[in-house]
Amino acid sequence: MVQHLAFTTKISGRVRVLTNKVKIGEAATLEEVERGGYQLREYTAIWDTGATNSAITQRVVRDLGLKPSGVAEVRHAKGKSSTNTYLINIGLPSRSMFGQVRVTEADLIPDDGADEKDHTQVLIGMDIIGAGDFAVTNFNGRTTFSYCQPSLREIDFIPEAHRNNLGETRAERRIRERELKKRGIL
Template structure:
């Protein structure tokens, strides 16, 4: 049976200090409505587990012709601000997509879009570093729990084979009792 989830994996030699992915962004719309599909523009998204919500730069909002749907008070490294809120559809690699995402406008200094926990928490997010290679993988919806502590616990081996009794026939097929054959040293 094929999985209903969508996922992508990015690999890079060396340790990545920043996770960036290509993103398609357009004005929010319902693709099933039969209406005209807004143009999807390509941007770069920076993944940030420290951000509560997804943030779009003012330049991106202008390029897309987005109209604010409301205002919101946000808190950031320099304090707080009242900013525009927009509704977008977000397209990540390998057909991972989100509709009608509310994003706030922010100053992002060198990136177009900041992908926050509103997106990350909808699926499974993993980063591994092994053998000098960073692997970043994301899947929606979640299909299971990732628990490295549980995975590292030793597994108890349960022997389901019946123990051979001393008076049973020996397993080697000699016809002798186990105690007179391979069981002499037990």
Template sequence: MLFNEVGVCLPIIPTETQTPKVDFRKYVAIWDTGATHSAITKKVADDLGLKATGIVEVRYGDGKSSTNTYLVNISLPNKVMVPHVRVTEVKLIPDDNISDDKQLQLLIGMDIIGLGDFAVTNVNGKTVFSFRIPSVEEIDFIPSAQENNVMDSGNRHARRVIQARKK
């Protein structure tokens, strides 16, 4: 699972003349590329005193249901704030091995992930993910993986072609 701590607050609109003080509450979030939209638990909605902005039908593996939607600002670990995110209320399955204050309370979906560059690496058994907004460049591991495979193979001609491209 890919998770970290993010901040959530009521939606604010900064003005040119005044920068409002923002009171972010910290929650543990899971990053889910299979989720179209971001979501929060009822605990987050209650903690922040959020008022539902609507109701939406949510589809999942077992079927569908109607749930509340809310508007929030989300502060990511890289200090980027994503304003006015429409989130749905969900029930996330608690982990019995984790204390209540460390339980997942937020799901970051493709509505946020799609705003930037998202990469996952696993070196020496340590999984690391990185995210930035805005998207800066395409991240594609395939060309370097193919190059490594060719350079490790016994195909001299293919190695020469790759070495010639680098010059």
């Protein structure tokens, strides 16, 4: 049976930047990790659906003593440039590990008012986000984001929005809810 690993990050207010803690280590195989002595370091990560691939800062490179695995051309708001690539393992709050991830080196803008130790050092891009399900809500003015890997199901807000907007009768609502349950939405 497939094991699904998930996490949810809840923030007390509404935010425009999605961050949480991730663990980063030098690229290693499962056998190397299981042998022991493998170290992961915790960093603040930003989740960016507009980024094709994940990235790390020079601080992560320095902390882990990483050596470049190559060079890649990256496109960004200021155009394009060549930057070093590195192979790393990325551990998510769900305890899932993405191994041998090719990331680029990036300059990430420090968060206003954050302690230096909490500055964003990792960018999680669509290479990781696209491997599972990712949802963001702002219910009651509180941002929540959730991730599950591998994918569990399609998320579609339309049926619930229609139900809320249409003011259905109780009988109509029961019929619609049965249909949604059959489809795994409720």
